[in-house]
Amino acid sequence: MFDSPEERLKALRFLRNVQVRHLDQTDRWIADEERRAAEQARRRPPPATPDWALERGKRALPKLVHTGRCWNSFFMQGITREQAIEALTRGGVPACPQCEPDKELGVLD
Incomplete structure (x- = not known):
């Protein structure tokens, strides 16, 4: 498929760029979820004090x-x-x- 080391290297760099974009998107999704969870926690009343x-x-x-x-x-x-x-x-x-x-x-x- 890739005949030369340059072609393999080019393909691997392309793959890395794709993975970095996916990781960046995943990090944004995680940050969004953390913000939503924190907002829900702020709205939730504190737990009742036990007797x-x-x-x-x-x-x-x-x-x-x-x-x-x-x-x-x-x-x-x-x-x-x-x-x-x-x-x-x-x-x-x-x-x-x-x-x-x-x-x-x-x-x-």
């Missing part, structure tokens, strides 16, 4: 149980009331000393 939360420490082990409105809520995941009671009573997870979820849940020792 109860579990703070995780090193190695993702449960560290403290919190109320959802605790000011000391850094690495926390929302949990249900039942999960909070379970963690405090059977799980051996201590209650946050600032927000005192054990008092609100009625599980004081």
